[in-house]
Amino acid sequence: MSKVDDFGKALNDIGEGIMYRHVKPKFLWKLQRWVGFGQEKKVYEANATLNRTFKKFILDKREDIRSKENSSGEGWGSIDIPHEARCKHLGGIPLLLRSLGSFGVCLKTLMLSLTLAKRSTPIYQEGAGDPERSTYDSMEFLNKLVYLRGALYEAMRLHPPVPFERLSPVKPDVLPSGHRVDPSMKIVIFIYALGRMNAVWGEDALEFNPKRWVSETRGFIEVSSSKFFTFNAGPRACLGKEVAMTLMKTVVVEILQNYNIEVVQGQKIEPAPGPILRMKHGLRVKLNKRCSSSAI
Numbered sequence: 304m305s306k307v308d309d310f311g312k313a314l315n316d317i318g319e320g321i322m323y324r325h326v327k328p329k330f331l332w333k334l335q336r337w338v339g340f341g342q343e344k345k346v347y348e349a350n351a352t353l354n355r356t357f358k359k360f361i362l363d364k365r366e367d368i369r370s371k372e373n374s375s376g377e378g379w380g381s382i383d384i385p386h387e388a389r390c391k392h393l394g395g396i397p398l399l400l401r402s403l404g405s406f407g408v409c410l411k412t413l414m415l416s417l418t419l420a421k422r423s424t425p426i427y428q429e430g431a432g433d434p435e436r437s438t439y440d441s442m443e444f445l446n447k448l449v450y451l452r453g454a455l456y457e458a459m460r461l462h463p464p465v466p467f468e469r470l471s472p473v474k475p476d477v478l479p480s481g482h483r484v485d486p487s488m489k490i491v492i493f494i495y496a497l498g499r500m501n502a503v504w505g506e507d508a509l510e511f512n513p514k515r516w517v518s519e520t521r522g523f524i525e526v527s528s529s530k531f532f533t534f535n536a537g538p539r540a541c542l543g544k545e546v547a548m549t550l551m552k553t554v555v556v557e558i559l560q561n562y563n564i565e566v567v568q569g570q571k572i573e574p575a576p577g578p579i580l581r582m583k584h585g586l587r588v589k590l591n592k593r594c595s596s597s598a599i
């Protein structure tokens with residue numbers, strides 16, 4: 304297996320591990336971790352792979368910076384930021400963080416966050432092409448594509464890349480529903496279910512209908528982030544939302560301008576377990592290059 308495959312497999316194994324830790328009794332997964340058994344064994348091995356990969360990347364980068372400094376007499380300076388300054392905020396992925404050992408912990412945290420952010424963005428930047436030679440090189444153009452934004456929101460409403468979240472209150476509180484909660488509790492928010500509730504989205508909640516986001520007269524209809532929860536809401540909402548939207552719109556425009564797409568029929572579509580919603584077997588499509596570009 305190549306190093307890239309190893310890395311991808313490690314992310315999948317850790318994702319599955321996180322998923323199972325949400326549903327398994329704590330004593331059970333802790334026991335499995337202690338004896339190095341089952342899913343926890345996979346998580347342990349995957350952690351080692353991530354550690355190795357990130358460590359190599361950081362060391363290579365350091366070497367690269369040093370050699371640039373030596374050759375030009377200037378550079379970016381040291382990347383050894385004091386540990387306390389780097390670790391004020393470690394985000395919501397403690398299982399992954401705990402695994403990362405003592406070197407460059409926060410640099411690795413950052414790399415991991417960005418890797419996961421890229422994973423949760425269901426497109427790849429490489430496909431975006433060169434904006435210099437494109438007809439849509441301005442944000443203004445992308446912002447006008449309200450139906451496309453609606454289609455992407457609709458896809459992520461029904462298939463949120465982050466399908467659930469687990470939170471705990473920092474102090475005892477009462478939820479708007481009247482439920483009392485305290486810091487010993489885990490509150491799981493099923494974003495996947497929220498996007499499919501009739502009570503929230505109406506009787507056609509299960510239909511893929513980009514038009515629900517577009518008004519003939521007012522253009523794109525923004526809804527509260529507490530309703531469209533795909534990017535979370537409040538102070539810990541996704542910081543990369545607009546980056547993700549711009550990337551996705553760019554890639555879709557580029558693909559649609561250049562290819563006709565046909566989904567291969569008869570495929571088995573099922574989700575892979577994990578904190579990022581992925582297709583277990585991927586999605587096979589036929590791409591036919593268009594003869595000439597046409598605007599969408």
Ligand code: HEM
Nearest residue numbers: 395420423424464465533534535539540541542543546547
């Ligand atoms: C479709 C793509 C994406 C989706 C659906 C998504 C969704 C989310 C969600 C649900 C959270 C909250 C996670 C939690 O609290 O446990 C989050 C956090 C975050 N996302 Fe994204 N994300 C996407 C793409 C990106 C991209 C491309 C970036 C970076 C360029 C990014 C950067 C972040 C950061 C930095 C946070 C942490 C915010 C904080 O804790 O204060 N995301 N994202």
